[in-house]
Amino acid sequence: MQQINFLKIVKLAWQAYDDSRKIQSIEDISAKVSTNHVYRITFEDGLFIIGKLSYFGRHEHFVEDHTIINALSNNLPSPYEHFLSRSLIKGNQLFVHRYVDSIIDAWVVFYRPIKIKHKLPKRLNETQITKLGSEMAAFHKACHLIRNTLPQSSKNLNTDIQHLLEIVDSEFGSYEHRGREAIIHEQSKLLFENLEKYRFHELPKIPVFVDWNIGNFSVTKSFKLFSRWDYDWFRMSARIMDFYFLSRVVSDVGDRTVFTYNIGPLMEDRFIIFLKAYHQVFPLIKEELLLLKEVYRFFILNYVIKDGRYFFHEIYASKLQQQAYDSYFDSIDKEFDGEKLWQAIN
Numbered sequence: 001m002q003q004i005n006f007l008k009i010v011k012l013a014w015q016a017y018d019d020s021r022k023i024q025s026i027e028d029i030s031a032k033v034s035t036n037h038v039y040r041i042t043f044e045d046g047l048f049i050i051g052k053l054s055y056f057g058r059h060e061h062f063v064e065d066h067t068i069i070n071a072l073s074n075n076l077p078s079p080y081e082h083f084l085s086r087s088l089i090k091g092n093q094l095f096v097h098r099y100v101d102s103i104i105d106a107w108v109v110f111y112r113p114i115k116i117k118h119k120l121p122k123r124l125n126e127t128q129i130t131k132l133g134s135e136m137a138a139f140h141k142a143c144h145l146i147r148n149t150l151p152q153s154s155k156n157l158n159t160d161i162q163h164l165l166e167i168v169d170s171e172f173g174s175y176e177h178r179g180r181e182a183i184i185h186e187q188s189k190l191l192f193e194n195l196e197k198y199r200f201h202e203l204p205k206i207p208v209f210v211d212w213n214i215g216n217f218s219v220t221k222s223f224k225l226f227s228r229w230d231y232d233w234f235r236m237s238a239r240i241m242d243f244y245f246l247s248r249v250v251s252d253v254g255d256r257t258v259f260t261y262n263i264g265p266l267m268e269d270r271f272i273i274f275l276k277a278y279h280q281v282f283p284l285i286k287e288e289l290l291l292l293k294e295v296y297r298f299f300i301l302n303y304v305i306k307d308g309r310y311f312f313h314e315i316y317a318s319k320l321q322q323q324a325y326d327s328y329f330d331s332i333d334k335e336f337d338g339e340k341l342w343q344a345i346n
Contacts, residue, residue: 004104006037010051013108014041014095017090030216031343032271036232041110044220049088050113050229055106056310062107065234068151070094072207075146081138085114085229095250120182120214123254126273131223133277139225140239141282142341150207154237157195157298164306167182177305182323187301187329203238208236210299212245232311233303237333240288244296246343247271262280263296263331268285274345278344289345290338297332300324 007026012275014023029050037053054062066087074086097108124132128251128259140316149193167185168177195201209216210233235241249263250273265271278284304324308317 006053006106007039009099010039010041010108011051012099013051013053014110016097017095017110017341021045029096048113049189050085050107050111051228052111053108054232056307059098059107060094060311062109062253063094064151064155064296066096066109066229067094068153068207068236069234071150072143072146075149077142077145080142080225081226082115083139083228085111085227087111111229113228114229116218116229118219120219120249121254122214123252124250124270126270128223129250129270129273130252130277132246133274134281135219135225136242136274137278137281139271140206140242143208143235144239145203146281147204147236148207149238149301153205155235156237157200158192159303160306161298161302162189164188164265164301167306170333177307180267183325183329184305187297191297191301191330192295194291198291198294200238200287200291200294203240203288205236206239208235208237208239208241209233210241210245210303212242214248238288238291238295240281240295241290242339243292244299246274250274261300261320261328262323263335265327266292267335267337267340275341275345284345286338286342289341292337292338292341293332296336297329300328304328322328 002321010026013022014021015178021042023041024044025042027042027069031038039053040048043049069084070087070089073086074289076083079117090316095110099106099108120132121128140152146322165188167180209231211230213230216230218226222224244266247268248272251265251268253265259303275284303311304317304320309323311317312320
């Protein structure tokens with residue numbers, strides 16, 4: 001992708017939005033971990049906005065997600081009415097610029113800048129874990145309250161995994177996943193069976209951001225959620241979709257620069273502290289905790305196996321995919337015990 005002029009695409013997108021405001025500079029502020037590109041666009045008057053360029057998945061899903069997020073940012077009640085960064089509107093519609101040539105199909109969306117306060121510490125103490133558990137429950141409760149006011153989403157776990165299976169059975173997929181087809185089909189079958197067994201699709205669907213890496217949001221000194229700016233893995237789904245990354249946030253290991261996606265954090269005592277605090281504010285049911293292993297299985301299948309080459313640079317994607325085949329899938333039934341979590345919070 002080195003030959004693609006991403007800055008040119010961003011400039012063309014802004015010209016399509018409002019060519020009366022002249023750009024002074026464009027700075028790449030991407031995290032350098034994923035393949036998405038984020039830019040700070042400064043104008044001649046000194047004001048600036050944020051631009052995001054993406055080229056994985058489907059254009060329709062990208063527009064759909066950002067339309068839902070904009071409605072969510074408008075409809076969230078206090079104290080979350082300013083929690084999300086809003087995308088720019090042109091006329092009465094969300095503005096998304098699509099750029100297509102012989103090499104790339106890319107989409108650009110612009111965000112209003114959002115204020116940032118404090119990032120979580122790399123390792124939380126037990127008091128901080130309790131505060132975070134209560135706050136995440138309050139946020140989920142607010143999302144649950146306004147869930148019926150949001151646009152419909154066409155994505156769900158089944159459609160994503162069916163897409164993975166289509167890729168695996170395609171000519172391209174047979175090259176990328178050669179020798180692993182049987183594992184992917186087996187794990188997908190287990191996922192479908194257990195989602196049905198524990199009635200996942202009957203759980204209320206709320207906005208979830210999935211990736212709660214501490215670099216994606218900020219909090220106040222009292223650990224109240226203050227702002228969130230990364231929407232790469234956003235979806236409408238059950239609230240437990242957020243729990244795997246939250247277990248990593250409160251893990252005893254803490255934030256790491258060299259990371260793995262093992263299932264261990266879901267069974268740590270520190271995650272149980274989080275769950276207890278969450279449960280006091282927005283009670284969980286037993287099926288939700290039993291389903292956490294399927295949330296983890298879906299995460300590995302969808303975000304590591306199917307889309308890993310888009311979310312992570314190649315060296316990370318290859319490493320994580322190999323770890324999935326070597327140990328992640330085998331660990332699900334060996335290490336996870338939903339009954340233990342349920343007993344612990346009750």
